[in-house]
Amino acid sequence: MNEPVAKCPHCDQPMDRWAIPDELPFDEDWHWICFNDECPYYVKGWKWMEEKFGRPASYRHRQNPTSKENGPMAVWSDMALRNGIIKP
Numbered sequence: 001m002n003e004p005v006a007k008c009p010h011c012d013q014p015m016d017r018w019a020i021p022d023e024l025p026f027d028e029d030w031h032w033i034c035f036n037d038e039c040p041y042y043v044k045g046w047k048w049m050e051e052k053f054g055r056p057a058s059y060r061h062r063q064n065p066t067s068k069e070n071g072p073m074a075v076w077s078d079m080a081l082r083n084g085i086i087k088p
């Protein structure tokens, strides 16, 4: 928990540690996720998912703290996943 807070490459805001649920195939206990509702990646995601799948959903920027690999984390509302945020 001592490593510096990672910043989102899309909005430059500090990301939150998010506890990985058991059903996800990651080895880590947590990943960085950008929970900024103004993040352009997240904002654009709503439009993209609507056009592509015709349903309200988006994704937030996620980063693996070990490998630094980046990926999307799908969400279905602006409150989704927030209960997994690990308070500093």
Ligand SMILES: [Zn+2]
Residues within 6 Å of the ligand: 008, 009, 010, 011, 012, 013, 034, 035, 036, 039, 040, 041, 061
């Ligand atoms: Zn962001």
